[in-house]
Amino acid sequence: MYVARDWKDYELIDTGAGEKLERWGDVILRRPDPQIIWPLEKETGKWREVHGHYHRSSAGGGEWDMKKQLPDRWTVSYDKLKFHIRPTNFKHTGLFPEQAANWRWMMDKIAAANRPIKVLNLFAYTGGATVAAASAGADVVHVDAAKGMVQWAKENLALSGLSDRPVRFITDDVFKFVQREERRGNKYDAIIMDPPSYGRGPGGEMWKLESSLYPFLESCMKILSDNPLFMLVNSYTTGISPTVLNNMLSMTVSRKYGGSISAGELGLPITTSGMMLPCGILGRWES
Template sequence: MYNADQWKDYELLDTGDGEKLERWGRFVLRRPDPQVIWPNTGQNDRWTTADGHYHRSSSGGGEWEFRTKMPDRWTVTYGELKFHIRPTSFKHTGLFPEQAVNWSWMMNKIRQAGRPIRVLNLFAYTGGATLAAAAAGAEVCHVDAAKGMVQWAKENAQLSGLESNPIRYIIDDVFKFVQREERRGKQYDAIIMDPPSYGRGPNGEMWKLEENLYPFIESCLSVLSPDPLFMLVNSYTSGISPTVLHNMLHMTMGRKFGGSIHCGEIGLPITATGLTLPCGILGRWEAE
């Protein structure tokens, strides 16, 4: 288990009855989480005083109920990185705090490389990994199909004082972008991907992780430099185990470049119980 336990501006206060109670900076939010299939102990008063509570609708989706007048967005900090947080209509806040364990890892890898590093961040969302790589000194290409998420990433970069760093923002279907980069002869020293279970590109391209992930990882080999530093694959798809990621990385990165592979669950410590909330899995290939 890889635990994101170095946060100061984020805290998973408690969990129970299909929900999690989180502190994001100065605000406390209560949101559904499908992994929380254990009961609420009822010993934390903050469940009833949360500033915002996302209620699921029986017909799908849901809506926020706010007990406190809150700003449209506010800022949280992780080390030298800063992020805008905003409760969205689909329950997310614009940041996956468990990914901090990956940010710290990749920043160390980049800083210790002793050479210029070019990073390709695919399904890049609001740019957590992009900011981490850029802050460590890498040149980054940030690719996501959602225009709004790319704009949010640009704002996070500005907030973190990284707006003048070499970050290239691309709104595109990631599969098509990688194919074009191969034709252009572009190469990267590290690739990060955080693919959804299902998704659509800007022109309606379909993505289904179980069918598309392996061929996509395989296609990414063509845009890696001869001496790559790392590849990081995250997955939130239920039913995909760390061993599945290990096998895919072994059959692609391992066969071509050797190196080492480390896979496992990623999670957040729960303050009230001392337990860990599982938040998906990761697979890391790294050069030896």
């Protein structure tokens, strides 16, 4: 398991009965998590003193019950990186803190390369990986189909004091963007992707991970440089094993470039119990 241990502005305080208790800066939130199938031992103290509690609806979706007044958004820091946090209608906050394990890894890889590195971040959301890669000195192209998420990512880059870095923000269907980059002859030294289980592009394009991921990886192979540094695939799709990502990377990038592959779970430490919460999977290829 790849564990994001070095947060100061985020803490997974406790878990149980399908919910997690988190600290985001000075704000305490209570949110559902389908991985938490063990009981809640004591619903006392901070569990009852939250700023906001997200309740799922039996009809689907859910809503926030705000117990205390919150600003529209606030800021958390990871190392020198800064991010805006805002509770959304879909329980998320705009950041997945477990991804810090990947941010640290890619920052170290880029800094140690001692050469210019061009990174492509696909399904890039609010830009955690974009900000991390830019902070390490990479040129970055950030692509997401949701205009609002791209704007949020721009704000995170500025918040981190990196507006002068060479970062391009693009709102587009990632599959079509990669195909156009191939036709243009553009190449990248590193590719990051965090594909959803299901999705639609701006023109209604359908994405289903089980049928779309492998052909998409094959397309990405065509825009890797002759000397690539890494490829990172994240997944939060239920039922997909890290071994699946390992196998796909073995059949694509490793077959052509050699290198090494590592795959496993992403996790967060739980303060109260000392246990780990699994938060998705990853597959990493590196030269």
